Each structure stands twice: as C-alpha cells, then as structure tokens.
Amino acid sequence: MRVMDPDALLMLRVKDGDRDAFNQLLDKYQRPIINFIYHFIHNRAEAEELAQDVFLKIYEVRGRYRAEAKFSTWLYKIATNFCLKKLSRGKSRTNLEVSIDGGQFLELQDRHPSVQEVLESQEREKIVAWAIGGLSKNERTAVVLRKYHSLSYKEIAYIMGCTEGAVKTYIHRAKLRLKERLVFYLGENHNARM
C-alpha cells in the first residue's frame, strides 16, 4: 500500500480551508526555503522576501493542489522557479558584504567565538558564496539542492525538469568549476597551517 506523504496530507487540509495545517507547513519549511533562496541569491533580506512570495503563491493556488509529487519537491520546484526568475531579472544584489548580517553575527556571538574565528568564518562564507555565484544557473540549482538540501538526483531532476543524467552532468561540471575557483584558497590555508 502506498503511504501518503504527511506534508501532502497537510496541504490537502489547507485546500479544505485549514489554516493551522498551513502554519505547520510554514514551521517545517520556512527555514529550508529561506536558506535555499539565500544560497541562490546571497542576500538575506531578498531571501526572506522571496520565501514569503513562494509561500503566498502556494497558499493562493491551494485550491488547485493535487498530491501528485512529494510536497517538499513541489515546494522546491516553485522556489527554484522564483529564484531563476529573480536571477533572470538581474535585480538581485548579490553583494558579498550583505551576507554577513546582524542575525548571523549575533548567532556567532552567542557561542563567544574569538574575533579571529568570526573573521575567518566570514571570510570562508564569502569565498564559498563567491565560488557558487560563479556557477551557471543550472549548476547552481543542482549544487544547492544536492549539497545543502540533500535531495536525490531523481528529486532534483523533477525540480529542474531534466533527466537524472543531466543533473549528474551539472554537478560534475560544478565540482570542477568550484575546484578551479576554490583551490587557491585551500592552498593558502594549507600553507598557513604549515
């Protein structure tokens, strides 16, 4: 017997007008979706704004929802479309300075890290963001979904509307490109530790 995706069941309740069910979905997915978008466009304010738009879209089309795919995969598909639209409009300010903002800084302060630790962490994040920012849209989508959201090739293929083979190719190319962009940093760090 096929077990129904519990999130899809929640969404079916939303379809019937249950707002609490949508609150449960928001609780579960707000962080992953914000982070997915953040890894895509690298701007906290825009990531939250776009995540709101994604959830609004889902809420607006609730009447037409059919539990055909896993809810999370469907949600990521919509979020991916929003991100790609945003990137193609070219309005996203992929400013590296914006990435380390107040919220994150406070989070680090809670653990009482040294100034050196904070600076190093900020530097590493900026470099990784810069390297991912240099990937093509398809490569970036595949890498973010695989690396940060641990989705299977099959799920990524559904989200991107391509074959699993194509997803593997995007990741292969992305890994080679990331190596080209990041290897200097690894080299520097390795030398510094010596």
Added chain:
Amino acid sequence: MLECKDIEPYLTVERDDIDKKRSEEVKQHLAICFKCKQLAEDLDSTWNLLDEWQGIEPSADFKETFWRKVQAREKRPLYEQIKNVLLTLNWRLVTASVALIFLSFTLYFLYRSERPSVRNIQYTQVDKLDDELLREINKVLENDPEYLSIYGDWSGQPLNAKN
C-alpha cells in the same frame, strides 16, 4: 586498467553511484597516480568547503508577516486582484497566441475575398441583352431543330465541302 582521462568523471560522482568493480579500479589508479590523487583530494576538499556556508535563521516574525500579507491580498479590491493575475501571466505566450489568432483571421479573410461571391455579381445592360438573345436562340432551337443546319453539320466541315 583505467587511464587518467577516464578517471575524472568518477572523481566527481559520489562513491555509492559507482559499481563495486569500477570503484576498485579507480582506487587502484589513485594509488599509483599522484596527479589523479591530487585532483581527487582537491575535488573532495572544495566540495567539503561548501559546508562552511552556513544557513541563516528566519526572522522571528516571518509567519506573522506572511499572514499579514495573506490578509492584505484577500482584502484587495477586485481590480487589484485582476491586475495581479494579469501580472503573473506569461506575456510572451499571450502575445504569441494573439499574433497567431490575428494571422489566422487575416489569412482566412484574404482567402475569402479572392473567391467571387454569387450574391455580389452586378448585371449590366449588355449582360441582360446577351441573356435575352441566348433565351431566344434556345426557344428557336426547341421549335425548329433544323434551324442551324444552314451553317453546316457539327463536324466542323463546311456544307459545300461535303458535297
């Protein structure tokens, strides 16, 4: 035995995605080839470096803001809602469809205008006279079928030539 040029694709895929035999071959190659081993290590290190980019926490009022936006949208007047629907349309597709419909209608009317319509024929005075003449000839032929024999037979030969 695998060569260096065959190794690269296996270095970027996850170990579970390679079959056991091939995985063993890759391992053997890496044990003897420093260049490929270095490449494998660099690829692993850069992939692991991505973990350094940690996520962010949503704002505390994310949900409240969301429901405020839902309320605002639901309260919007009808024209605003229609405007929103229009904004979400794929305008390239809409424009292409309208252009296609326009083209189809234009071609249809052009085709129709080239075909003569029976209803639009204008009869002149000469046409009427021709018509009357034809009717008269028809009447004469009906009463006297031999009437035209003075012009010869229907073989096209003049009557004199036959004789």
